[in-house]
Amino acid sequence: MLFSAPVACARAEPASQPQAALASPTPLSFWTQAATPFRGLLLRGISENSPPSLYVRDVLAPAFARETGIRVDLEISNNTAIEQIIVGGGGDYDFVYVEQDVIYGYLAEARLVNITKLLNEDQSLIAPEFNLNNFTGFSKEFIDPSSGDLYGVPIEAFIKVYLYRSDLFNDPALQAAFAAQYHYPLLPAITFQQYRDIAEFFTNDGREHDLPLWGTTLQATTTEVAAFYEFFETIAPSFGIYHWGINLKTYAATTANGGQLDSDQAIKALGYWIDLLPFAPPEAPKSDWNDVAATFAAGRAAQGWIYGENLVWIATNPARSQVVGKVGVALPPTAPGVMEDATIGAGYLGYYDGAAFGIPIESQHKAAALLWLQYLGQAAVQPDWASASGRVVHLSTFDDPLVQAQDRRLNGYYTLMKKHGHLFAGAPPFPFHAQVRDVITPFIHRAIQHELTPTQALHQAAIAVDQELARLGYRAPK
16 A cells, blocks of 8 residues: 655744655555456466365465455366366356366367467566566476467476385384395385385285285276376386377377387286285275375375375375375386486376466456466465475475475475476377377276276277277378
8 A cells, every 4th residue: 555654743844954755655566556457356266176276275365365456266176177167168267277188188179368468468467576487397388389378377396206104114123024025125116026025015014913004005096087197197107108108100009000008018017006906005996196195194005106296294294194204205116218218308207297277268357367377476476385285386496495494304305306307297298188088097997996907908998099089080090
């Protein structure tokens, strides 16, 4: 608010003396000034149930409202519902959660507002604090490769890492027992055989001592798409099966047509993953990405593949986690040759996850939504946000003292992400992401339920994918 000091005084000053200077007005922030036409407006948004999104709802939205007078109502939902809303044009929402997985489909269908164009149309809305050059390379996932225009402001980016119980791995008695049985030291797994041995060892130890402890988490629900993502974002690439086994030149999945989805290595990967089920807690066949985090936090698994966005609360929040101070972080195990592929850019270890907020084409408040997205993209809000939810979208965030202090509490997660993030990759650039995912998922579910063998599941899935891609016009049917 503009203000000035009162000029009245008890007695008049001599005319020869200068009048007391008026106090300088308090400068208004860019956000306050730019938001003047929109004060009192309500922006409606929708996002997934994740720590970064909850931080936006609980911390950043109220802060934005205080500074601008623009209220933000962020609805928490699930990916399937959000995808349907965006494909439908956005409905009553002014900003939406854009999963990196499906951005190319939205671009192909013109479901999102071109943010670059919107900024160029009214440069008074360009925040000086917003600079795309400040972002990590992950921001390119929301840029149209054909035009170079931006369609989403990143709000989260993290890798899916290998977590292990450091207290268990460092226990001398367990170390001795493991070495006696497997003839090598108990250390975080580098190979898949080591991962399986560790899973078997801790599952058996839990049974022998009547403890609720198993050897691994598994994101293996058979009621929605989380199992698909565990296999194709984590297991398949670490076995050397990239881009879901689809040939990016021929758009084929079957080996007969140049794909890898039904290859021996893919079948080996699926078989390995399913064979871990006896070493996972009984909730594994019902677990999505949030459930496996809860399982690990409850101390029910000795190791697992966990999205980095959940690491902060697992490792630091005793109100929610039983393993505070007991969490180790490492790169996931890989098959021979995968690390070399990732190093030269010919493959990747696993998933570099993330999302942005975009503006749906039917938003009625595009200008105000643009201010809100830039507010989320400014450097000032990044360190606290990263420390609270394990996501990093700005390069400078890694070096912030607050984040570095959190890094020490997380056993080097941010350091690992900064050093090795380039070995991970986002989802393939498929406009048909959702369609092909939904074709493959039932076959993965049937394999988990032992209704199909891994060989049967992937052979049938590969044929179905080839047929779907032909139907979509990506390749001619044979």
